[in-house]
Amino acid sequence: MALLQTLVCMVFLFGFQFCNFCCLSTTDMAMKETKIKIWKFFKVIVSCLLITTLVLFTAATIRTLSLDVNVGLQLAHWEKSKNISLVIDQRHREELLGNFKEALRIPTVSFSETESNATALRQFDAFLRKAFPTVFSSSVVHHELVANYSHLFRVQGSQPDLVPYLLLAHIDVVPAKESDGWEAPPFSAKEIDDFIYGRGTIDDKCAVMGILQALEYLLIRGYTPRRGFYIGLGHDEEIRGFHGAKNIVRVMKERGVKLSFVLDEGLAILDGVISGLDGPAALIGVSEKGSANVKLSVTMAPGHSSMPPRESSIGILAAAVKRLEENPLPRLFGHGPERETFEHLAHKFGLPLKFIMSNLWLFSPLLGRVLEGKPDTNALVRTTTAVTMFNAGVKVNIIPSLAEAYVNLRIHSAQTLQEVLDFIHATVGDQRVKIELIDGFDPLPVSSSDERSFGFQIIKKTVLDMFPTLTVAPGICIGNTDSRHFKDLSNDIYRFAPVWFKPGDAQRFHGINERISKKNYEELVVFYFNLFQNCDIQKLPELHASIHEL
Template identity: 70%
Template sequence: LTSTVLRSASTLIAFPTVFSSSRVRYEVVSNYSHLFWVPGSDPSLEPYMLLAHIDVVPAFEADGWDAPPFSGREVDGFIYGRGTIDNKQSVMGILQALEFLLERGYAPRRGFYIGLGHDEEINGHFGAANIVKLLQSRGVSLAFVLDEGSAILDGVIHGLESPVAMIAVTEKGMASVKLSVTTLPGHSSMPPAETSIGILASAVTRLEKNPLPLLFGHGPERDMFEHLAHKFEFPLKFVMSNLWLFGPLLVRVMQRRPDSNALVRTTTAVTKFNAGVKINVMPPYAEAFVNLRIHPAQTVEEVLELIRLTVNDERVKIELDRGFDPLPVSSFDDKSFGYQIVKKTLLDMFPQISVAPGVCVGNTDSRHYNSLTKDIYRFTPTWFKFHGVNERISMRNYEEIVHFYFQLFQNCDTRKLPESHSAQHDL
């Protein structure tokens, strides 16, 4: 608790205008999450909301960090630290941009909220979920929500000539499924033909050898490639421009790589396997946990049924540990206010990039906000490199993130959709 108070005090010192301005209403939710409300001068304009989370996963210097993982040390133009790209760059970028605007006397026309959750890494059930309950009790509805989830991909997509800003318009669902087998105990000197471990291992093997169906074209992943078709090198440009013909070929290629395979189907990952009590005792019980990331075209119940059909063994008990369905696909056409505002802000800053809708394969706090808006977007203008040991962000990219939010706040004040960039840029 003391460290939390000290961190909160540090934030107040770093952004004194945000916390002292009469234009900002600030409150703490569930002891640790933060909610800001900046009213607009025109109450007829529906407000929007920016999200980020302040918690991080553990990190230890002994793992091989070049700088202590919680030092924020600057080395050769980079800021090192756990959370620099997940998702403290947004926390600091949003507050820094608002600080700059308030110092200049900025008074928004369109009101907006900022929500900083404290437990996104463990599903946001206390932070984001309680912020949503509070806003619901006040009758709040939102034009759109912008959270983390995707980034600017440079050199990540094979054959693409330019960087692409992937604005995720949905995110995959998730299910954690427990498979278990119970058998009679016994001694290893007189083993049965099959043990609980063997039965369960066979079930797990069937799941790994029989992946769930390909669903390319049933979610926004097809739109992503069609938006980017002209940016690919030949012959990929020809393939992407004629997916009606080459779609099956593209899918066969995509499923060979874990990163692209995640876009075209519900993925199955066996993450835990527990069995055995003693070296010479037959294991009476074995269990395994399977983590599934569910494609937008499927539901948790549909996936559970497919697992039962694949395992096809009554000795294996299949239980849903926890899970939730994929989020609805948010609008991304020319009339979509939130998508077009984010797109305009990006293209004004980075005219060399392409912008396309995409799918967030992970899960974010934004899924809790589905009751407040029909349009949720997941994107931060981070030039994606990696997230793990030596996690870091360049000073230049952090400045770009601050600039992005600085411009986004102002661009959202428009009453009408921005003029389409399609004349100069492709969507």
């Protein structure tokens, strides 16, 4: 792309200079012959450019048209499922909704890294044992508490040679106050227009309860899995999982466990959220951005406000913060998994978007510029910079000696934590500003999502069995989950639950009026019910058709 742009610029520059040259009046025969030679050379260059453009346009058109053909082949090689089906009748509906609501009413809030509601966590433990008696009494299920409040289940498979997998979810929720503007008390699990309102409905008790409810129903039917699996329920994900998830990992490492894949919360089914997309899309997170919390501080001698210095600690720090906001990190669209997202979705867009997204090998710079125009899509194309705290001053008539600011950065998959820190130092460019890394980590590795990727294809099949008209694509999580702690146990970590998000619903996540429809929660239970069974195949079927890249 850069080469093509350079060639075009050179041709136009050469043409401009040639026209100027031709305008010079001369009767010299040698000069005329030179003009003719240059003109012939210019025509050759223009012809080459036109041919190149035609070839590129033809290739791009063929690729655009071929996507509609290839997309239907991706699951054509699967045999028809012979799974036990789950029919949710009125009795099942009342039971699973009743259990879900009771879980929501237990305020398992993580307030800070040093403060959690331990009483609620113990209450939740007792509730799980009551709600899912078959899970806790089955001979094929081994359960243990980890770090007092987290849960680890090992479900034994009948074929020990099959590599197990892990489903993750978390019990804790972020704080919520009714006075913030909730339509229903945040721990009431109240129904309004077929929606259940409450903290945890989408983050993440829907998955906690959906997984265990599905397993309960399968065990009642006498089901014994062929492929063993684990269920991990962390109790402190909202405060980074350093006690729950990390200790679950420690226990599994001590036992030498290796996992086929991990499935945690993360992305969802987006309905009407992506402008121009024809129909909803299920995005399965194949990675998540890294993170860094950086502290900027300026220290100087205090003084009286009646005799202010030329520059104050607040002014120096404010200027540094302003430079960070005015100089974002570089746009990196096309260098991470976000490119693959749009390529998978391309066939569901109309022209001209379909043409552009089908040929990101050519149009990545163009789409990247468009995406950076909005905060939600800008987060896909670069490392983001957010100034989240600014502290200074103790009294209105005292020049403060100390000013501090905290900056949170979410690191793009194509960058490292160290590269981001180097950028901050270069951008601030003031020795008076002290820059400290409070904590941070690199972006997570990108998990596989091709036709031979066991975990991705199993999740995809389970989604399409339930929702055949959906488009399924890999995606990138811009937030962080407990799954990042498990990267030493598996190369393939996915982040997805079939929660339906319509425009505006993303703002309910950690916001007010968090909710899920009763129908959608039932779909979650069925999803996990089917997923357990779909994982029991020994390996993916052989492909009957190949999808070739132009």
